[in-house]
Amino acid sequence: MSEEHEVLLQIKQLKTHFHLDEGILKAVDGIDLTIKKKRTLGIVGESGCGKSVTSQAILRLVPEFAKLEGELLLHRTKGNQKGEQVDLAQLPLRSKALREIRGGEIAMIFQEPMKAFSPIHTIGNQLMESILLHQSDNRKEARHIALGTLRKVGMSNPEQRLNEYPHQLSGGMRQRAMIAMAVSSNPSLLIADEPTTALDVTVQAQVLDLLNELKETVGTSIVFITHDLGVIAEMSDEVAVMYLGKVVEYTDVDTLFHGAQHPYTEALLGSIPSISRSGARLDTIEGTVPFPMNLPSGCGFYSRCKKAVDGVCNVADIPLVEVSEGHYVRCLLAGQ
Known part of the structure; x- marks a missing residue:
């Protein structure tokens, strides 16, 4: 296997639940992701889908009262443990190993630098x-x-x-x-949590070019989190579409833009402005992302989906299945 396709971080059934007085808030609810060396994984979705909590869980930055389950298998690339595999989810929060990994092997660009920097x-x-x-x-x-x-x-x-x-x-x-x-x-892995938010278009382009240059020159893998599909098209090799704490579609970037099969992904793509649609109204996704607590059975997108079928989509949880090689979709009506 070439180095470009070696796995750097394997995320298996990651869950991040917050136990509140009102119930259990399932911010991230069992996701599987693979981050490869020298590749960019884009994570896209509306606000409230669990993108940022996923990135914070990787570095164990979620509050201590949050319950984290699953595996975060990192292949070490530095220090005396180079070549070994460690489960980040099992490391004590104040351990030397976790301190070495944070900032050393996995670094993060936070969403709002004005708040992330000490004033x-x-x-x-x-x-x-x-x-x-x-x-x-x-x-x-x-x-x-x-x-x-x-x-x-x-x-x-x-x-x-x-x-x-x-x-x-x-x-x-x-x-x-x-x-x-x-x-x-x-770092071996750079997590960029909406790094172009609130930047003008010129500066945004400069930041994206800089990140691509770092990937090419240093060999850093990137997890790029955004709600902007235009940025995803420019930056990503693979894309995970998240909705309500789950991955609803996962594939390479070309397949996503030319052969998306989940209704949520199709709706996101339909809302992108383009010159060819000049004068036409953009598609909209009615409603908002439900609050991830005490949810009913079935697909989380059921209440907003134009293709939803009563008695089919709202009966039981929908699994993420492989519809073609490397293309995973969480929908019973995929391809219809």
Whole structure:
């Protein structure tokens, strides 16, 4: 098997449930994903589908009161454990191994850098903290690496930016600084949680080009989380469509855009503006994502689906089945 197709992270039946007074909130409800080396997995879906909780669960960043089940099998690529397989779900939260993996082997670009950065520490201090933890204990060398990383991500005047605070940077600069922090240790896996949110189109294109360049030059695998299917088309090799905490369709990016079979995926694709549909009304998905608590049996998309059949789709939970090689769909009416 070539390195490009080796598995880096295998997610098996991942569940993240929050036990509240009102009941059990099933934010992520049994998903299976495969992240391969030097590949990009796109995760797409509406707000509230469980995308961000999935990414946080991988790094064990969900609150301690959340119940996490399943397997997160990581093939280590660094340190003394290189080549070994570890289940992240079984590691103690305060273990040395988990600290080494966070930021060292798996890094994350958070959704809102203004909130992710500390407002009382300079960009340089926060960037060097990660480098000192995972690469070098020499502050002079750490500063040199930090400057080089800021240059790599296209930050203007990096010497000045190191001494500035997050509020002194523009949105695009903060996003570049967040990416620099994430890639400073050359992680094996980079999780990008809607990294282009609130950025203008020009800066968005620059950020996407930067991530693609990092994948090519460093060999980093990427999990790209977004609700923008246009970004998914540009960035992803494989795509997982999530709805109500479950994967409803999983395939390569070309098949998704030209042969989607789940009604939810078809509805998402139908809502994309295009020049060929100039003047025509865009398709809409009626209603909103249900609150993931005390849900009825059957397909989670049943109440919003135009193809739903009473007595078929709302009777029992729908399994994720392989309809063709590498194409998985969670729908009894797939292909109809």
